[in-house]
Amino acid sequence: MSEDQKLWEVLAAVIQQAWEMGRESALTILYLAGRRLGTRLTSPHVQAGIAPEDLAVAIVRELCLGELELIQKKPEHVYRLSGSRIADAFVRLFGQSQFPVCCAIAGILAAVHELVKGMPHHCEEVACKASGAEFCEFLVYPVPTAVTEIQIAKPLTPFDILALPPELKRTAMVMLALKEAAAEEVAQRTGRSAEEEAHLLDALAERGYLVKRIREGKAVYRVAG
Amino acid sequence: MSSLADQLSRSLLSFIRATGAKSAAVLRVDGLPVVHEAIEGDVRTAIAVAASVLGFSERAVELLGGWSLDYVIMKCKEGHVLVKKGRQLLLTAVAEERAAVGLLVHEADRVLKEIEGLLRLQ
Numbered sequence: 001m002s003e004d005q006k007l008w009e010v011l012a013a014v015i016q017q018a019w020e021m022g023r024e025s026a027l028t029i030l031y032l033a034g035r036r037l038g039t040r041l042t043s044p045h046v047q048a049g050i051a052p053e054d055l056a057v058a059i060v061r062e063l064c065l066g067e068l069e070l071i072q073k074k075p076e077h078v079y080r081l082s083g084s085r086i087a088d089a090f091v092r093l094f095g096q097s098q099f100p101v102c103c104a105i106a107g108i109l110a111a112v113h114e115l116v117k118g119m120p121h122h123c124e125e126v127a128c129k130a131s132g133a134e135f136c137e138f139l140v141y142p143v144p145t146a147v148t149e150i151q152i153a154k155p156l157t158p159f160d161i162l163a164l165p166p167e168l169k170r171t172a173m174v175m176l177a178l179k180e181a182a183a184e185e186v187a188q189r190t191g192r193s194a195e196e197e198a199h200l201l202d203a204l205a206e207r208g209y210l211v212k213r214i215r216e217g218k219a220v221y222r223v224a225g
Numbered sequence: 226m227s228s229l230a231d232q233l234s235r236s237l238l239s240f241i242r243a244t245g246a247k248s249a250a251v252l253r254v255d256g257l258p259v260v261h262e263a264i265e266g267d268v269r270t271a272i273a274v275a276a277s278v279l280g281f282s283e284r285a286v287e288l289l290g291g292w293s294l295d296y297v298i299m300k301c302k303e304g305h306v307l308v309k310k311g312r313q314l315l316l317t318a319v320a321e322e323r324a325a326v327g328l329l330v331h332e333a334d335r336v337l338k339e340i341e342g343l344l345r346l347q
Contacts (some may be wrong), residue, residue, distance in 0.1 A: 020284070021281060021284055022277055022280035022281040022283075022284055023283070023284065024252070024254045024255045024278050024280065025254055025255065025256060025276040025277045025278075025279060025280020025283075026281065027275060028255055028256035028273045028276060028277060028280075029273075031255070031256075031275065032256075032270065032273060033305075039287065120269070122257055143257070143258075146233070155345065224295050224345065
């Protein structure tokens, strides 16, 4: 095992211990540690006029945390991280995680956006490789405009469904009935494949009608409101 | 029609008025502030620490007694610090020694339900 791998495993062990002792609240310590590190690494570049996404990608690469890319810029920034060293180390040590483990990286991304844009930002890991997702995904948003996931999301009503593109209508109707479901459950009702439904559910989540969470390694969608 | 931020703020102020608390905040379990009033200094860190207090206390209660935690009161020389758990959010408040702890807890419960309702978290 390389020295790098051992270091990531030390961090993974700290994350697991924090979770066992204080659940999400304890992971905040790691998030804030990431924010502190991100602030330190971003500060020298604030005046350089570099876009936050370029700086975030460069910092994550410099720290050898994995390969970060911006996959959505509006309405909020969404980043995808391939090959998260932290997630890989966590799975090696403890197997699949019940919670997103890359909280320190989320803290770093929040700090980059905060410093470059000059206003408080928060970052959430909405999918994690350690929980069974293919990639880790991070949603970054300014705090005053989106304090909670529910404020980002919009309630889904039958009236909203009428205005949706035809391919999304059936999925939206099923979600309105189920309130919370994974792609497989929706697929059982629509007759489409779970893969197709996952894409459609993601499209509804992007529109703000659903909130996506990774639970026990599986994406679960919930209707807002 | 007032904005959601105004409604949240009004709701928290009603808690402060009813209890005589010096400051208060409603936050998520991961320490992200939802709304806060009169907290001085590094608000985000203070609020995150309050969330950690509840998180660690909750685990202690669960591991030691197999119970579930409702709230934590920190009794200080100068007064009380409360961290109360709602369905999905937490409320933390600082109150002087003469404040009625029962009222603090009761009002915290009420305002948490109100704010969770405003955010459609119930």
